[in-house]
Amino acid sequence: MSIEFGKAGRINRLGSLLKNLSREEVLEAVSRFEKLGRKVDSFDESSRYDLIINGKAYPPKAVFGLAASAHLNFDVKSQHFVGGEASASFRILQRLGFEIKPKTYRPGRKEGLILHGNYSRRDAWKILGEGDTFRAGSGTWGLQGIIRDRPLPGDAVLFVTLGSYEGNQYEDAVTEDGALIWKSQAEQTQASPAVRQLVAHDETRNLVCLFLRTEESAPYTYFGPLSFREWDPASEKPVHIVWNILNWPLPEGLASKIGLALTPALSPTYQPIENDIPSSLTETAPPDRSKSKSGKGNGNAYGNTDWAEREARNRQLGLAGERLVIQKEIDHLVAEGREDLANSVEHTATVNSAAGYDIRSFDSQTGQEKYIEVKTTTGDLNTDFFISSNEISKAEEYGESYWIYRIYDFAAGRPARFYRVSGNVTKNFDLVPTAFRATRKF
Template identity: 40%
Template sequence: MDLQIRKGPSGRVKGLRDLLAGMKREDVLAVLPVFSLSAAASYRYAESTDFDLVHEGRRYPPKAVLGLAAERVVGRPLTSEEFTGGEKSTCFAILNALGFEIVKKISNDSVLFGTRGLDRFQLYERKEIAKVFEPDVGFTPGAGRWGIQGIVETPKESGNFVFMVTLGKLTEGNPYQDALTVDGYLIWESQTRQSFESPVIQKLLVHDPQNRDIHLFLRPNRHVKYSYIGMLEYFSHDPNKTNPVHFVWRIQNWDLSPEGLDRVNLPFRPPLDPAYSPAIQPPVSQNLVQVAVPGAARRKASTRSAQNGTVDWAIRDLRNRELGGRGEKLVLDYEVDTLRAAGLAELAEQVRHVALYNSAAGFDIASFQLDGSPKRIEVKTTEGPESTPFYISANEVRVSSNHPESYVIYRVFNLRPENVQVQFFELPGNVEESCGLDPVSFRAYPGRSSE
């Protein structure tokens, strides 16, 4: 029984309620006794952020439960990308109609809006790192998950990791040849007992930064604290080396120059990228100025690929790591200044650059509206004009749909070194309603036909 599943341009199911009209309470109950996050992760599900399905005293992520239960109705599970969850979603309505209780969990806004306790380039002992990620777990120096291991999956079986890496030369006491490059790559070896068959290695090989976080802490030797560097994403691995497995990770939002690395006391190797050159700071101080949203006709015309020899700014922007970071920093400063000017200094102190420590959040800056309500800002930056299209991930679209009341895209344009004033406009709410989405790439599954 494999029903025809219709989807929209974003890959989401059309008519979810009709598709699952035959679902019974027994279909959901069959999933609960065998449910595990590790099994659900193969369909891109993670722990829920705001709500839990509660049954017989246990808590489950509602969206993952419905997606897995769908197999009994349509012949296969639905993946996380194929529908949305959330308080007013069809997903929750279906589960409620079947008699399941969905309750709000302890808010994670403290994580997203400023109290997690992580700051880039700040120094942390292992005990302090453990307290940030698992405050209720005991810490024993030299033992246990946090006291001795260099990599910790947290929460367990979640696919999220913390790397605590000691750089330096190969010595008898440090058999691992981990290294940092000046252009922001981590050359890293697993433990010698780990091979490609190890569960942890299998999770790392398929790491998706849009859905899972890997936090990196580095230190130059074993006698000092770790510096928090930020988020990692998979770049490559050596298929011919095992026990240990050799990886190369890209550090997201990399903006450290050789001088900056010296200031934080981290040794580094030459760049991996032969085209690397240190970021050039603009010769003038830049600030943001808000403008009106461009007309719909102009936006529609700009969604086509560049032709007749014109610059494809969207492709260029996508490849420019440094440009995105500059745009995010301008927005961060703009939000802080705006809140302070409104007499909201306490809120201004809580504005955070979320992208630096939560790559799966689906937005870049956690700020506040003038009434104190949260604002989730996704920054899209271009050197091109206001009409330039931009790329947006499926995760960002999902988060905008789940939080339309607080989600907003800041479209920063004409960000060039010579411009003192850089302009931007806002696109609030669900991205599927504020923008025209053109499906320019797809995830392909060998052996599975399109639904």
């Protein structure tokens, strides 16, 4: 059987060459994959898709490569074909009755994705673009500003260059209150699939990852995930969108280091809370459910509220509370003699707002992972909080390994307090529906 290659080094007519590949050959490849210790030369672990066989997950490209190698009597390597939803390899596996599911896992610190780290486009592609091809200065990762459905379906990656330079027709900016004023590519309209996906973005379900630089020749800085704030529905070619940068304010000195000049805050009442951080964090018992005002809530009536300022302040409160908990977890693990675990505590929310939890920590006795969702308020012990459907789902998935850390009395000059509860959220809290996500029936 003659095998020919294209200019990119890929096998030509792969579908035709493997039209007689059988399901049994794929299952034999799975057995070989297990015997090889689940590692195959030239193939990395899949970061975006799982091949599900008998309830167990396998990397689709690696298994397909082994099956193709045996069928063609030729050593098929990762660079010889592509994966992904529209690829010939996935179509063949699905034709044979195999299930391929998108992963719910997104790359983080161990894959090299670090908040405020510096990256080239190639660097970002290596972490977030599995199955894609990189061509410097052209193509999806080498040129475009919006990359859809990466790292997972429904996600997006934005590459933004601020400032004036040849060929730049946009007026993007970052404001003092952490808003990114952004314009899409010039040819895009309200009907463009990329624009429709972005304006429907929900940061608790999917990621929009921001890589930003201020000079065309500089590396990009990873600013973490964004949340959709508003858009101008009258704008066309390009479409105007405003995002919230979730990790705000920036660390001291970062803006000047990368040459980022902030424009005035969109909210005239915005004030940073750097000086309002509590001095420490003290644990208390959870509220006594028999004495709490169940079902009545503890909210306030808001008159002429500056909702943009309130949202920005809540983001700052949330981030500050998460940092207090991270330090609390690290201090506890060190005190228990588990420096090894303390060094692995991860602030997940800084790179993945859709994880369903904020912090990954560890039980000091068993070493088991803990998934911590932090809820912070300036109110008292019985103040209600909001929780997303994704967070509720993750609590069900992780069971007793999932924790709610509720920080209250958050104010400068005195210790903040917190209680914690593990397990299924629906069993530990009364959930009152306040909003519903509506999708048009067809």
